[in-house]
Amino acid sequence: MPHESSLASAQENGPVHMRRSAATILAPVLLGLSILGIWELYVDLHGVDPLVLPAPHAMAVQAWNNSGLLWSNFTITAEEVVLGLALALACGFAMAVAIHVWAPIRRAVYPHAVGSQAVPIAVVGVLLCYWWGFGIFPKLFVIALICFFPVVVTTVDGLAAVDPDQLKLLRTLDASRWQAFRFAELPAALPAALSGARIALAVGVIGAYIAETSTPSTGPHAGLGHEITADLTALQTSRAYAATALLFLFAIACFYALSLAERKLAPPTNKP
Amino acid sequence: MEPNISGRSLSAVRLSGVSRAYRDRRGSAVQALINVSLEVPEGSVLAVVGPSGCGKTTLLELICDLQRPDGGLIETQPAVLMPQRDLLLPWLSALDNSGLALRIAGHTRAHTRARARELFAELGLAGFERSRPHELSGGMRQRVAFLRTLLSGKQVLCLDEPFGALDAITRAQMQTWLVQALRHEPRTVMLVTHDVEEAITLADRIAILSPRPGRVIEEIDVELPHPRVRTDAAVIALREQALGTLGQEHAA
Numbered sequence A: 001m002p003h004e005s006s007l008a009s010a011q012e013n014g015p016v017h018m019r020r021s022a023a024t025i026l027a028p029v030l031l032g033l034s035i036l037g038i039w040e041l042y043v044d045l046h047g048v049d050p051l052v053l054p055a056p057h058a059m060a061v062q063a064w065n066n067s068g069l070l071w072s073n074f075t076i077t078a079e080e081v082v083l084g085l086a087l088a089l090a091c092g093f094a095m096a097v098a099i100h101v102w103a104p105i106r107r108a109v110y111p112h113a114v115g116s117q118a119v120p121i122a123v124v125g126v127l128l129c130y131w132w133g134f135g136i137f138p139k140l141f142v143i144a145l146i147c148f149f150p151v152v153v154t155t156v157d158g159l160a161a162v163d164p165d166q167l168k169l170l171r172t173l174d175a176s177r178w179q180a181f182r183f184a185e186l187p188a189a190l191p192a193a194l195s196g197a198r199i200a201l202a203v204g205v206i207g208a209y210i211a212e213t214s215t216p217s218t219g220p221h222a223g224l225g226h227e228i229t230a231d232l233t234a235l236q237t238s239r240a241y242a243a244t245a246l247l248f249l250f251a252i253a254c255f256y257a258l259s260l261a262e263r264k265l266a267p268p269t270n271k272p
Numbered sequence B: 001m002e003p004n005i006s007g008r009s010l011s012a013v014r015l016s017g018v019s020r021a022y023r024d025r026r027g028s029a030v031q032a033l034i035n036v037s038l039e040v041p042e043g044s045v046l047a048v049v050g051p052s053g054c055g056k057t058t059l060l061e062l063i064c065d066l067q068r069p070d071g072g073l074i075e076t077q078p079a080v081l082m083p084q085r086d087l088l089l090p091w092l093s094a095l096d097n098s099g100l101a102l103r104i105a106g107h108t109r110a111h112t113r114a115r116a117r118e119l120f121a122e123l124g125l126a127g128f129e130r131s132r133p134h135e136l137s138g139g140m141r142q143r144v145a146f147l148r149t150l151l152s153g154k155q156v157l158c159l160d161e162p163f164g165a166l167d168a169i170t171r172a173q174m175q176t177w178l179v180q181a182l183r184h185e186p187r188t189v190m191l192v193t194h195d196v197e198e199a200i201t202l203a204d205r206i207a208i209l210s211p212r213p214g215r216v217i218e219e220i221d222v223e224l225p226h227p228r229v230r231t232d233a234a235v236i237a238l239r240e241q242a243l244g245t246l247g248q249e250h251a252a
Ligand SMILES: Nc1ncnc2c1ncn2[C@@H]1O[C@H](COP(=O)(O)OP(=O)(O)OP(=O)(O)O)[C@@H](O)[C@H]1O
Pocket: B022, B023, B024, B030, B031, B032, B051, B052, B053, B054, B055, B056, B057, B058, B059, B084, B212
């Protein structure tokens, strides 16, 4: 449902709004540039071995020279992250709802969900490959395994935090269990579920790295994670750093993409 | 409840010997209501007055089947509660909040909004259809909550201090509106209020509860024609009678 009121106020606050969004972009860019500057000085002045820590300008040169390779690996990793997170959010949310609605599931499943977070992925890497081959699916599974848990925890807590008097009200209006869920519990849990999604996003990219390095892949283009491991072994440290910079930026992009979606899904007025 | 064959008014709500105790966290019992017997004829308004904490909200929740009595019998036609806190859902607009019961009953959003919109103007809420609850004044929120109760279509309305947050003028307007609405579309009303004058203005009968544990200590019939005027001698006499009963019980 479109919100005319929020639209109108956005127009009214136009200049302020724009100034704020300019600051949102400028502040982190300035901070990033200062860190790069200090880093550059540190490497140059101390003569640090580029195998230990390459200078930012060396990374930039590497990125430029290998842009084709980096880009093709990046698209692979990005696809894994996006699909893996989608899987994690869907499974995490579904599990949270099941846990909330049905106490036996909570008792049976919750401990195992916690335990699953302790499983070193490399242990099951071969098994996943045995089941699903060298394709993308084992990687999606790993990312989902790493990312679903925060979604479960925050959503379960959000669903349980609904005002019991609101449920009473819905009962006096003859709402069914499903309608109580739809009209009260779900909207009440939405902000918490979105916080969970944000945490999941933040670990999704490193999840992809773990997925790529702990499950076997084929071919030269197997994602940035693979490339980073290969580069480190081949003493191509600056290229590994260039690839890492891409992961860094991608995580930020994912995070803000979700924030945008969140504003659509749960405008500020949507919160109690 | 059995349909009314003779055409004579039957009870819409009948309580006999109803008791209810809560158990607090340390496990000791808090007796909220003890041996309450009441009868509300179909289409009439019963006002329930009593000191704070005497079990008025508990009484309404028992009638609306939101709680179970420990003892006694409750027979009632379908009853709906307008809670003391308005409990509007913050994620729905005022219009959608007021039509919630219709949505729950399976009506489409468009139909629900059309029905609710008709009444919005009558309650002085026109122009606030799309506002969220936090953008409404306390009095407006109460009116939206009242509308939500009315639109549930149930025969018995249990109103828990429905006009408590309103200023004197709006309160008088709402009272007038309620009297008209009930003439238009008769319902049975249980009206909990702190305000003896409001009880006399609106009710056919007033039940006065004792301090906790609540029980009915007096029932007053208000056989005055509408509209009732506060300064009317008969109204003043009833008010003194009711306040006298409440005061005695406090002093005792
Ligand atoms: N859930 C509960 N658990 C324990 N005690 C309760 C609970 N609800 C109410 N009580 C107690 O029961 C008594 C009656 O409460 P109730 O809310 O029915 O009073 P009330 O007449 O509606 O008061 P007010 O006029 O202040 O709204 C109070 O003394 C309260 O302490």
